[in-house]
Amino acid sequence: MRDLANLAIETARRRGASYADVRVMDIRHRDISTKNGEVGTLAESESLGLGIRVIAGGAWGFSSTDRLTSEGVQACAAEAVAIAKASALAKRENVSLAPEKTHVDTWQNPFLKDPFRIPVETQIGLLLAADKEMRRVKGVTVAEGSMSFRRIEQLFVSSTGSSIHQVKMQSGAGIVATSFAGTEIQKRSYPNSFGGQHMLEGYELIESLDLVGNAGRIAEECVALHSAAQCPEGQQTVILGSSQLGLQIHESIGHPIELDRVLGMEANFAGMSFLTTEKLRTLKYGSDIVNVVADARLEHGPGLGTFGYDDEGVSAQCTPIITDGLFTGYLSSRETAASIGEKRSGGTVRCESWNRLPMIRMTNISIHPGTWKYDDLIADTDDAILMETNRSWSIDDKRYHFQFSTEIGWEIKGGKQGRMIKNPSYSGITTEFWNSCDAICSRDYWTLWGTPNCGKGQPQQVMGTGHGAAPARFRNIKVGVAFAK
Amino acid sequence: MAHKNAQPSRKDLESIAEKVLKFSDAEETEVDVGSSTDALTRFANNTIHQNVAEHTLGISVRAVVEGRTARATTNKTDDESLRRTVAAAMTLARNQPKNPDLLPLIGKQKYQKVSRFFSSTAGATPEDRARSVTRVCKMAHKAKQTAAGIFASGESRSVMANSRGLVAHYEQTRAEFSVTILEANSSGWTKANSPDIRKLDPEELAENAARTATISREPREIPAGRYTTILSPAAVLDLVGFLFYDFAATAVLDKRSCLTGRLGKKVFGDNITIWDDAYHPLQSGPPQDGEGVPRQRVLLVDKGVPKNLVYSRATAKKMKAKPTGHGFSLPNEYGEAPMNLVFSGGNKTTEEMIKTTERGILVTRLWYIREVDAYEKILTGMTRDGTFLIENGKIAGGVRNFRFNESVIEMLAKVDMMGIPVRAAGEESFEMVVPPMKVRDFHFSEVTKF
Numbered sequence: 023m024r025d026l027a028n029l030a031i032e033t034a035r036r037r038g039a040s041y042a043d044v045r046v047m048d049i050r051h052r053d054i055s056t057k058n059g060e061v062g063t064l065a066e067s068e069s070l071g072l073g074i075r076v077i078a079g080g081a082w083g084f085s086s087t088d089r090l091t092s093e094g095v096q097a098c099a100a101e102a103v104a105i106a107k108a109s110a111l112a113k114r115e116n117v118s119l120a121p122e123k124t125h126v127d128t129w130q131n132p133f134l135k136d137p138f139r140i141p142v143e144t145q146i147g148l149l150l151a152a153d154k155e156m157r158r159v160k161g162v163t164v165a166e167g168s169m170s171f172r173r174i175e176q177l178f179v180s181s182t183g184s185s186i187h188q189v190k191m192q193s194g195a196g197i198v199a200t201s202f203a204g205t206e207i208q209k210r211s212y213p214n215s216f217g218g219q220h221m222l223e224g225y226e227l228i229e230s231l232d233l234v235g236n237a238g239r240i241a242e243e244c245v246a247l248h249s250a251a252q253c254p255e256g257q258q259t260v261i262l263g264s265s266q267l268g269l270q271i272h273e274s275i276g277h278p279i280e281l282d283r284v285l286g287m288e289a290n291f292a293g294m295s296f297l298t299t300e301k302l303r304t305l306k307y308g309s310d311i312v313n314v315v316a317d318a319r320l321e322h323g324p325g326l327g328t329f330g331y332d333d334e335g336v337s338a339q340c341t342p343i344i345t346d347g348l349f350t351g352y353l354s355s356r357e358t359a360a361s362i363g364e365k366r367s368g369g370t371v372r373c374e375s376w377n378r379l380p381m382i383r384m385t386n387i388s389i390h391p392g393t394w395k396y397d398d399l400i401a402d403t404d405d406a407i408l409m410e411t412n413r414s415w416s417i418d419d420k421r422y423h424f425q426f427s428t429e430i431g432w433e434i435k436g437g438k439q440g441r442m443i444k445n446p447s448y449s450g451i452t453t454e455f456w457n458s459c460d461a462i463c464s465r466d467y468w469t470l471w472g473t474p475n476c477g478k479g480q481p482q483q484v485m486g487t488g489h490g491a492a493p494a495r496f497r498n499i500k501v502g503v504a505f506a507k
Numbered sequence: 508m509a510h511k512n513a514q515p516s517r518k519d520l521e522s523i524a525e526k527v528l529k530f531s532d533a534e535e536t537e538v539d540v541g542s543s544t545d546a547l548t549r550f551a552n553n554t555i556h557q558n559v560a561e562h563t564l565g566i567s568v569r570a571v572v573e574g575r576t577a578r579a580t581t582n583k584t585d586d587e588s589l590r591r592t593v594a595a596a597m598t599l600a601r602n603q604p605k606n607p608d609l610l611p612l613i614g615k616q617k618y619q620k621v622s623r624f625f626s627s628t629a630g631a632t633p634e635d636r637a638r639s640v641t642r643v644c645k646m647a648h649k650a651k652q653t654a655a656g657i658f659a660s661g662e663s664r665s666v667m668a669n670s671r672g673l674v675a676h677y678e679q680t681r682a683e684f685s686v687t688i689l690e691a692n693s694s695g696w697t698k699a700n701s702p703d704i705r706k707l708d709p710e711e712l713a714e715n716a717a718r719t720a721t722i723s724r725e726p727r728e729i730p731a732g733r734y735t736t737i738l739s740p741a742a743v744l745d746l747v748g749f750l751f752y753d754f755a756a757t758a759v760l761d762k763r764s765c766l767t768g769r770l771g772k773k774v775f776g777d778n779i780t781i782w783d784d785a786y787h788p789l790q791s792g793p794p795q796d797g798e799g800v801p802r803q804r805v806l807l808v809d810k811g812v813p814k815n816l817v818y819s820r821a822t823a824k825k826m827k828a829k830p831t832g833h834g835f836s837l838p839n840e841y842g843e844a845p846m847n848l849v850f851s852g853g854n855k856t857t858e859e860m861i862k863t864t865e866r867g868i869l870v871t872r873l874w875y876i877r878e879v880d881a882y883e884k885i886l887t888g889m890t891r892d893g894t895f896l897i898e899n900g901k902i903a904g905g906v907r908n909f910r911f912n913e914s915v916i917e918m919l920a921k922v923d924m925m926g927i928p929v930r931a932a933g934e935e936s937f938e939m940v941v942p943p944m945k946v947r948d949f950h951f952s953e954v955t956k957f
Contacts, residue, residue, distance in 0.1 A: 055840055058761075061603045062840025066595050067580035071563070083633075084559040088582045101560055108633035109548070109555040112641040143602040150604075163762045166840070202762035207881040287551045289655035290687040290696075291934065293874070293891075296956075377561040414877040416910075418889040423910060423955035425887050427879055447879070449910070449953060480549055480657045481559075503952050504879045504887060504912050 080116030129330025133224030155237035194220030220472030255502035268489035293419025308456030325488020327385035388490030392462025447504035545661030628680035695719025723905030735867035748936020757842025783845035797836030852942030853925030
């Protein structure tokens with residue numbers, strides 16, 4: 023494959039490219055799902071191909087192919103250069119890239135158990151055991167489970183001499199109980215909604231989740247939601263569980279700090295950002311206890327945003343995003359970093375597959391843990407709603423106004439957890455919300471969540487991102503508006 | 508372009524399918540072979556900033572072994588890889604419990620012809636797209652506006668075959684143009700797609716978006732509340748698109764459709780009639796489903812009453828109905844869904860809707876729509892790229908964007924006027940044939956800052 027990658031670079035050079043980089047990616051998937059005691063999806067897939075990105079005539083071109091012959095690769099590289107020359111027809115200025123050292127390296131995330139070597143009947147057996155536990159609970163109408171595994175082997179080669187080989191192994195699983203009664207559909211998921219928990223780990227992640235041990239509990243909660251009290255409407259203190267806070271970070275911090283959005287490159291689809299460049303190091307994003315980083319390094323944890331190098335050959339970094347409440351950093355690429363005068367890319371560029379152009383994606387956007395023990399936080403709270411596990415999420419195209427709802431809530435009264443609340447929802451304006459944060463739980467309650475389904479770009483690319491979060495408290499938040507009449 | 512020659516022919520795909528069937532010693536085997544070429548020119552800040560192309564080929568094999576089935580997929584076409592993929596599907600199939608709902612594969616079928624391949628689209632070059640985009644960017648620059656968007660074109664070809672003699676071919680082209688025109692504090696947007704690139708007029712679309720941006724300048728904040736609201740076809744599409752899976756028989760069987768307990772009852776207004784019609788001239792997609800069953804036209808809603816569901820073969824057997832040709836590729840847990848929704852619509856123009864509105868809101872585009880309540884079908888989302896106040900039958904200017912929380916079921920019971928249905932393109936749903944609508948008491952719950 024290295025020879026083909028070099029051939030693509032050479033072809034691009036000969037055709038007039040001033041810069042070229044190539045990604046050869048070999049991606050293997052296994053997907054399993056079960057529903058009501060039966061196997062649903064049972065599929066494996068593999069995809070091998072090459073994508074080449076070039077600058078020619080001062081403009082970008084990209085092409086990709088799975089015809090991995092000398093002829094196929096040369097045609098692909100030639101097409102990328104021809105496309106770049108067509109792009110130059112509408113050029114306003116030449117593309118400029120922030121410098122990056124040449125890297126020749128290999129990187130692989132550590133894992134204990136290769137999920138593709140675990141017998142598929144073992145994996146199905148685990149999901150069906152959890153399924154059975156959920157269906158033991160009267161009132162559960164649908165029990166579902168899923169597992170997915172990805173192995174991504176990739177070679178990056180650039181015309182400036184970088185050559186980086188990386189292997190990433192990713193695992194994930196989750197279960198869901200659904201109950202229909204009267205005129206209501208309720209749902210409970212574990213360990214998180216929309217596919218569960220996903221990390222850059224092996225099958226040991228799945229074994230650590232204890233899906234079977236939690237199946238009965240979420241099924242009972244799901245059925246109990248039908249008779250729970252409706253979430254009230256008004257202004258209230260809210261405590262968010264760690265997975266919900268992870269999604270809150272994703273939507274109201276992770277996306278607005280993408281520098282391509284800020285610079286208008288995503289204006290037609292994903293939208294722009296309220297974080298215009300004059301706000302860097304001047305905007306009070308959150309309260310003094312809010313500290314957020316974008317950290318792709320392995321020492322941050324095996325998140326879906328962890329890697330050795332990004333997909334334009336920049337090594338993994340930790341960028342302070344919010345420091346003691348102050349907005350201090352963007353997610354950048356070599357091109358966008360150069361355009362705002364930064365000396366180096368933040369190393370956040372990734373692509374979904376060999377046939378997609380690399381673009382700025384969240385790495386692991388995580389809030390630093392605070393100091394609170396969870397029980398102390400509850401005991402310190404007089405009147406609040408604790409909201410757990412996301413049910414719906416929506417935010418405007420500049421990332422100001424959001425509304426989230428969660429699967430379940432609990433009343434907190436006089437420092438104690440009280441009755442169950444159904445259909446909890448809250449809404450707000452991003453900076454007002456983060457400035458209202460007055461307590462974050464400690465490292466003991468901090469989880470690095472994986473969001474496997476973040477969509478961005480045209481053509482759209484789905485990417486995994488990581489979000490470390492611990493339960494946190496927010497004051498004076500609008501609740502219940504989603505169901506207001 | 509060198510790669511144009513690389514697009515495999517129908518015969519190339521058939522020969523791969525034949526090989527797979529020959530290599531398989533499973534009791535039954537199904538194979539899907541598909542190839543596509545897609546290119547997309549992306550622009551922002553009045554310049555092209557991304558310009559991409561891709562060429563892909565996929566071979567997906569489903570094996571049936573002792574009442575069990577599984578699927579394996581590859582993009583490698585050498586004999587060894589094809590044999591390995593067949594073996595992988597068989598191994599996966601063996602290592603699972605028996606599936607009591609699994610039916611034998613179907614044999615040869617007859618399909619209604621659809622013509623959705625246009626050489627004008629397949630022949631579009633990066634230069635063609637760049638020239639159109641350059642004209643749009645120049646228009647914007649001249650008007651002191653900023654343009655961002657995409658111009659995409661592509662073609663795909665597929666063959667489905669199985670060991671019982673079924674062979675189904677399909678080929679189509681696609682073209683899409685979408686543009687956002689930005690001013691200092693306002694924006695406008697349009698999007699259109701068609702299998703035939705000649706049906707798209709990028710400059711006209713950009714002019715419409717530019718007009719929206721101009722007349723929505725200096726948006727003022729007005730209070731949230733319930734307003735008579737005129738929704739563009741794109742906005743209608745992105746709302747009603749959330750209903751499509753509710754018409755799946757599996758969703759009703761699982762009691763997670765909003766039509767559970769509502770079939771045969773008057774749920775929507777008299778003026779709401781919805782078909783699923785893969786053969787409608789404004790529709791796209793193949794005339795067969797994921798198992799090769801010919802797609803049927805199905806009357807889903809008749810004058811406000813949900814009448815029929817769509818069925819895969821297995822769900823039809825369970826519910827003592829006939830398959831309608833809407834099944835997904837097996838194995839899957841979702842069953843089926845109507846993918847070609849067509850609303851009957853009305854005959855009013857958007858201008859007539861505005862003229863007859865004393866006070867209301869005109870919406871260009873909706874954004875980030877998510878389901879808040881699955882049974883009442885309450886959706887939340889934002890307006891975007893041109894939201895207007897209407898007063899005394901006229902557009903009174905732009906307003907800041909709203910968040911809405913609205914039940915689609917209730918919305919379709921309070922539609923006062925509809926226009927002629929068009930092939931609408933949005934962001935949350937695949938394309939459907941829907942009209943613009945004027946709706947009473949649409950619930951805008953909050954306002955954002957722009």
